[in-house]
Amino acid sequence: MKAMVVSDTHGDREILAKILDHFQDQVDAFFYCGDSELPASDPLWQSYYAVRGNMDFDADYPMARVEHVKGFTVYETHGHRLGVSMGTAKLEEHAQAVNADCAFYGHTHALEAHMNGPLLVLNPGSISQPRSYQQYGGTCAVVTMAATQAAVTFYDRALHPIPELAQSFAR
Structure with a gap:
């Protein structure tokens, strides 16, 4: 599975359209982790x-979702109701409860990726209002999942890969 993960655009619809156009033939799925304000x-x-973020006031967004893409299960939420600003333990519990391979979230505007056993936990950062690595103008991520490996490539606002932030994990 190869997935684009983006979050926290806060009204910046143009970057979402640009990401979709740029990556549409390169990934299997697009995940948006909340706070679009659209x-x-x-x-x-x-x-x-x-999914719905704390700045999305349209009740038609789901708060969380579970999706199956190319044989992998993804748990996705914004994270504000799971206390992700204080850590990802509750997020990981929710993802493990549905046997997810990936847990994608936003809210903190700070990118991070780690493994908890076979579970990849990922925040792509904010593509529009970053709180980490501001020198890139914002970040999003492409996740590549395989049976024995998970890889994350972060991209800057111009949609160029950031090699020094790339991570690869054994599963």
């Missing part, structure tokens, strides 16, 4: 698996 009826969401 209506849930926006046509962009026909291409992204999107």
Whole structure:
């Protein structure tokens, strides 16, 4: 599975359209981890698996979702209701309860990736309002999952890979 993960655009619809256009033939799925501030009826969401963030006031967004892509299970949420600002333990519990291979979240605007056993936990950072690695103008991530390995490539706002932030994990 190869997935684009993006979060926390806060009204910046243009970057979501740019990401979709740039990566549409390169990934199997697009995940959006909340705080778009766009209506849930926006046509962009026909291409992204999107969840509701604390700044999304449209109740038609799901708070969390479980998706199956190319044999992998993804648990996705914004994370604000799971206390991700204080750590990812609750997020990981929710993901493990559905036997997820990946747990994608946003909210903190700070990128991070780690493994908890076979579970990849990923925050792509914010593509529009980063709180970490601001020199890149924002970040998003491509996750490549295989049976024995998980790889994360972070991209800057210009959609160039950031090699020094790339991570690879054994599963």
